[in-house]
Amino acid sequence: MNPNFDAIGKHFVHHYYSVFDEKSKRETAAEMYHPTEALLTFEGQQFQGVGAIKEKMKAIPLDNMARQFTTIDCQPTVDGGVLVTVIGQLKNCSENDKVMGFTQTFILKPSNSSFFIHHDIFRLALHDC
């Protein structure tokens, strides 16, 4: 197991959102995913591989985003990867949008000297009452 799991996970999170949250860069976030095996579940919709994930990134009608992290929890996995769960708040940068809670979970796996995202599950933290 990778002893630097916590630093890797936290560094990844900050880097990932610095790309995703900027509208002009968002689609390049897809390049952090494993080319063929990566799975993204975005609000219940499933996407596999960089191509499909990139299309989704382009299609999400979000402008630049503001984001705040409440917690970033990391765990090493047996194959040298890192499991990361983020809880935080986001806001689309337009005047009428409101601050909403979200949760996102990633599994990163090592490949040569770096990591790919293999799994990503995103949800807004909204409730039914």
Place this chain on the structure above:
Amino acid sequence: MGEVSERVASPGAGGGNTSHADYDYLIKLLALGDSGVGKTSLLYQYTDNVFNGKFISTVGIDFREKRVVHKTPGVDGSGGRSHRVHLQLWDTAGQERFRSLTTAFFRDAMGFLLLFDLTNEDSFISTRDWLTQLQTHAYCENPDVVLCGNKTDLEDDRRVSEERAREMADKFGFPYFETSAATGQNVTRAVNCLLDLVMSRMEKCLDSTKLPGGANGSNHRLGKHHHHQNKTSSGGYGDAAGGDGCQC
């Protein structure tokens, strides 16, 4: 068609007076449509350009309120009854960007304003998807809907013809309005049209369980909806609702 006239809402409307509500009906309407079609602006325009929105973060919903007086025409077309209506207008506050509307958003809604942007073809095509969501989650399969093609002020950029939009509205049996949240064109007419539909359904609806919310509930704080209805054995949502107070 009924008539709607505005009534000066007392400050703090909706709060305070919980033991004896000063309105006859609480009507909840939802605005639906892609992000950027102008839902929030339209509701803002309708509620007299006053930012009185209240955001409930757990469900991600924004709502505005307005008091109106709704007149139901009498049988001979004149001298109908007036009802004091407390309108709640629900807005998605950005969660629609993620294509995830919680079922809480649809709960107890009595009518729907389905919006698209006349200058954005995709938003017109999306109205089909929104309609499917709406039919899945609404209190019945054929709820009252008014279709609005918004942004008539940007006529030069129009991508959806009035004819096409009317064709779709006719197909589903919805009234259609071309609106401008910027200039106010048809905004009040569209909302009032929806209110008319909802009110006339209420009048016709002898079995109050078919409509969520039903008649006046004096306790209407969000998240504390009373799901039992104000059933009157006589069948009408009579004047009694406001008169001697609802027992909800």
